[in-house]
Amino acid sequence: MSKISLRKCNGILSLSSYSYSSSSYSRSSKVKGSVVLNFECLDDAVTLFHQMVTMKPLPSVVDFSKLFNTMISMKHYWTVVSFFRQMWKLRITINGFILNSVINNYCLMHRADFGFSVLPIYLKNGIPFNTVTFSTLLRGIFSENKVKDAVELFKKLVREKICEPDEIMYATVMNGLSKRGHTQKTLSLLRLMEQGNTKPKIINYNIVIDSLCKARNLDAAINILNEMKQKDIPPNIVTYSSIIDGLCKLGQWEKVKTLFSEMVNLNMYPDVHTFNILIDGLCKDGKVEDVEEVMKHMVEKGVEPNVITYNVIMDGYCLRGQLDRARRIFDILIDKGIEPDIISYNILINGYCKKKKVDEAIQLFGEISQKGSKPNIVTYNTILRGLFGVGRIGVAKQVFVEMVSTGLVPNLSIYHTLLDGYFKYGLVEEAMSLFNKLERKTENIDITSYHIIINGLCKNGELDKAHAIFQKLSSMGLLPDVRTYNTMITGFCLQGLLDEAKDMLRKMEGNNCLPNNVTYNVIVQGYLRCRKINEMVTFMKEMTGRGFSFDATTAELLVNAISENPCVVDMLPELHAEIKK
DNA sequence: CCATACGTAC
Structure with a gap:
């Protein structure tokens, strides 16, 4: 008598045949034969599967x-699909x-639709769902960003009593919502659970806490933490880590310390x-010195x-432009016998590209496959950005073709990089032809795409076309945001069309989109460049009245205007201090 | 008795 046993250890799956000398069920009996298959090799898995299906008994x-x-x-x-068939x-x-x-x-293949087609097999075989x-299907639908479909399915399951959601199914839906920015809906689901049969678990x-932290609503997150303590659901390390992350990102270092001690006390x-x-x-807040201590x-x-x-x-060093130190860190990682992953490479490649050291970036890019890793879509996007950044458009196009040939499907970020790059070098026709191709499928386009197009057209002197596209946005169901307005206003200012810029500013306020620091700086810069000092002063007052301040470009233009015509200073008595900087 | 779905960092 023999029995097949599959053991998974260290990524190695082994298939062993055991023989049993007695009727007692014991694994210590002598091993008749054993096949160890390394699954990094797909062929071995296929061989194992074929051995398994031909075995008697199965x-x-x-x-x-x-x-x-x-x-x-x-x-x-x-392969799994083929095995199942x-x-x-x-x-x-x-x-x-x-x-x-x-x-x-x-679902992991991003084919939740195929997942649904498995459901009839349960019915045919009398296997209950x-x-x-359904949690698996819900996660699959969310992973395709079909938030509405996922929520609809979840509601249907509850309404038609197809299955009673457990806390994990709730967690799946909540996580799907939370990761796509629906913080309030995530919180509402928690409240719904508190009312229902399935009480929320940790x-x-x-x-919910992570969602609130990501939305920078730390007070609400800490309130939930306190709720947990009251309800005798003890927070765990994940709870604390999420809140610490939120506090770090807001630079509230004192509170970070408090939470660390609170954890340890518990x-x-x-x-x-x-x-x-x-x-x-610490790295993101520029406190790289403290990292060593930590x-x-x-x-x-x-x-x-x-x-x-x-x-x-x-990443912290790259952010501060300290590439050499980043590269040291990379070497330390190798020295310690830790395998760099694709993200390690992406970080360094990004660092080189930002410093315009594109050749070094390409060199590193080449090392990825030698080290047994594989460039991903982010790697290609980074390299493409780098190439466009130094004007190597021909190479960028080649790299794009290479990427597609490896089977990677371009995503929106890749298209944004291409569009941005084409416009930057005046390749308006090429950009617009790509844009028209993308526009045929609305799911290919978001507000950022339009932002790039409008910006690109403005920078290439095609203000009318840019304005036409801007006007079209609402009919596409896309709301212009403050960046879109700023882009359009920048375009008007560049052409000296200051009245149009001003109209746009008033229009955005009317559309419940408040102008920000960038808006005002751009307009003030527009007036300064045209030497329309009176109007400029009006805006400057409005701007400072709303608590906004000059950026470096505005300050520089102002200084230039003053050196040309010292009378300008007299028009700005309240801004002396600002100018002296 | 053994196998599946869920939360924090780049």
């Missing part, structure tokens, strides 16, 4: 299920676990995740830095 459905999940974790989605043809017994995994597999089935609270010890959040916050502290506490720790630090 391995259990649990073994197939384990194989499927291992394949899914290795992203061999199409073969099992189906061979009429091998299936159950709800394996069907749920097949749905998950389709469960909360896992995971639901954590999602016998909760910051882990590598928490420290990475802290280090990231690193020392974490190592003393027995928390080992991981690849993300080093990535965060490299």
Whole structure:
């Protein structure tokens, strides 16, 4: 008698045949044969599968299920589809676990529609749906950004009592909403749970807290933390880490310290995740000097830095233009035997590109595949931006073609890079032809795309076309935001059409879109460039009255205007201090 | 008895 056993260890899946000398169920019996298959090699998985389906008796459905999940974790989605089809043809017994995994597999391929097509198989086989089935589908729909569809499905499940959501299904919906900016809806769902049968668990609270923190609403987040304590749902390390992240991003370092002590007092010890959040916050706030101390502290506490720790630090140095230090960090990471991931490369490539050291960036880009990693869409976007940044348009076009040939599907960010690049070098026709292609599918376009087009047309002297597109926005169901208005106003100012710029400013206020610092600076700069000092002063007063201040360009123009004509100073008595800077 | 869905950092 023999039994197939699948064991997963260290990414290696092994298939072993055990023989049993007695009737007692024991694994210590001698091993008759054993095949160890390394699943980094797809062929071996296929071989294993074929061994399994030809075995008599067949391995259990649990073994197939384990194989499927291992394949899914290795992203061999199409292989799973093929395995499932073969099992189906061979009429091998299936159950709800394996069907749920097949749905998950389709969802991870961003084909939730295929996932739905698995549902009839449950019915045909008398297998009931469960909360896992629908949680998996919901996550898949969200991952395709179809928020409305996901919410609709969730409501239908509840309304038609198809399944009673558990806290994980709620968590799936809440997370889908939260990650797409729907903070209030996420909070509402928590409140709904509190009223219903499925009481919220820590995971639901954590999602809401993270959502509020990401929306920079730290007071509300801390209120929820206090609610948890009152309701005897003890916050955990994730709860605290999320809030610490929010506080770091607002630069509230005193409160960060308070929360750290609070955690430790509750016998909760910051882990590598928490420290990475802290280090990231310090780097982003320019406090790179403090990072070393934090690193020392974490190592003393027995928390080992991981690849993300080093990535965060490299990003911090790149942000400050300290590329050499970032590259040191990269070498330390290698020295420590930590494998750089694609994000490590993306951070450094971005650092080089921002410094216009595109050749170094390309060199590093080449190293990625040698080190067994693969450039992703972000890598290509970064390289493309870098190439456009130094005017190497021909190479950029080649790289784009290469990217598509590797099977990567261009996303909106890639198109934005191309459009922006074309406009920057006066390739208006090329940009517009790409834009027209994209516009045929509305899902290809967002407000940022229009922002790039309007800006590009303005900068290339095509103000009328830009204005026409601007006018068209509302009919497309897209609301111009403050950046769109600013772009249009900048365009008018560049052409000296200051009345039009002023009209646009009033129009945005009328449309409930408040002008910001950029708006006022652009208009004041427009008046300064045309030496219309009286009008400029009017706007300057309005601007300072609203608490806005000059940016460097405005200040410089003002200084120039004064040096040309010292009388200007007399018109601005209240701004003396500002000008002296 | 063994296998599937959920939360924090670049």
